[in-house]
Amino acid sequence: MKLIIRPKKGLGKIEVELPDKLVEEINRLSERYAVDEKRVLEIIISKSFREPKGNVEVLENEVRELEKKVAKLEKEWAPLRYKAYGVSEDNKLLAIELNALLAENSQLKRFLGKKIERNLELRKLIQYYLR
């Protein structure tokens, strides 16, 4: 592998042929951290070294655990949403039926001169599902 270094402005270049053993080491890092060889060399050439602040392996495990938790909850969410939608649709039909039955009930009571109950709570519930 040949490495060529050029200045951003101006002329000139440095050329160097990297021995196989060194290329092997560069490739190992490149594969392990999923970056290309150029990136490995760039870090050295531009002296942009950094140190990890904590334990990367522990962090990897934490991320994996979180991914598992999210996947598990997502699995639970879809069927529950389906079930909730089903019951809510049943309730909508029940609300339509109840609306008609209440109207009939009021009319019958009116004919018979009986006291008509207001059923406020029930009417609120019916409106909620008719929305």
Place this chain on the structure above:
Amino acid sequence: MPVEIKVEGKRFKELKKLDLLELIEKNLSKVEKTLQAEREAFLIEKKARLEEKLREIEDELEDLRAFYEKALRDKELMTSVREKLRRENEELKKELEERRREIDNKA
């Protein structure tokens, strides 16, 4: 294919004086640490995103569970009220029929 890297002029001058092979060889362990630090930064961001997503799903699930449980209770209540009203309306219809017959008989 050669790898070409561009550097600032000042660094270029520094590099011209150095043994590049030695520089690369000596700094490979530092590169590994740097790559670990980059991975760490990526993981910290990913962890924060996942934590936020987890909170969102947990909240949504809680709301959804509450909605489902309420819907089940409402269904039970509305079903029983429907039966009660059906029976009551039948009784009322009979009563009305009875009254009509009485009025007809009087007439």
